[in-house]
Amino acid sequence: MPPEQLRQVLIDLLDPKERKGTGKAKGTEYLNAILRGEIPIVVTCAIGMTACVIWLALHELRTFIHLDRGAEVNKGDGLMRIALYDESWTGYAKRAESPIVVSAQ
Numbered sequence: 886m887p888p889e890q891l892r893q894v895l896i897d898l899l900d901p902k903e904r905k906g907t908g909k910a911k912g913t914e915y916l917n918a919i920l921r922g923e924i925p926i927v928v929t930c931a932i933g934m935t936a937c938v939i940w941l942a943l944h945e946l947r948t949f950i951h952l953d954r955g956a957e958v959n960k961g962d963g964l965m966r967i968a969l970y971d972e973s974w975t976g977y978a979k980r981a982e983s984p985i986v987v988s989a990q
Contacts, residue, residue, distance in 0.1 A: 888945075888946060888949040891942055891945070891946050892916065892946055894942070895912075895916050895939075895942060895943065895946065896912035896913050896916050897912065898912075898939070899911070899912040899915045899916055900912030900915065919943065919966075919967065920943070920946065920947045922966045924966070925966040925967075925968070926943075926966065926967055926968070927968045927969070927970050928940045928943070928967070928968070928969050928970065929970040929974055930973065930974070931973055931974055931975055932973045932975055933971070933972070933973040936969055936970065937969065940967065940968075940969040943967050944967060947967070
């Protein structure tokens with residue numbers, strides 16, 4: 886997938902409103918901050934497969950941006966702020982001792 890298409894898929898994932906053109910869109914803003922290492926992110930999903938694909942896509946896109954616009958993103962900056970939760974939420978929730986905190990955000 887070309888980098889610009891990959892970028893748009895990630896923006897849509899972060900904020901579906903941006904794709905639809907409704908509300909105040911934040912997807913582009915969030916993705917740029919993630920790729921610059923300003924916002925740490927932990928990629929998760931229900932069974933583990935989708936999270937791995939998203940983690941790889943973020944790393945690939947960040948690498949492309951570094952190669953294409955080296956001055957904009959410093960090498961190594963932000964890479965370690967994209968983490969992968971290596972167990973599914975399904976597995977985590979099955980353990981009685983696993984804390985689950987629900988927030989309004």
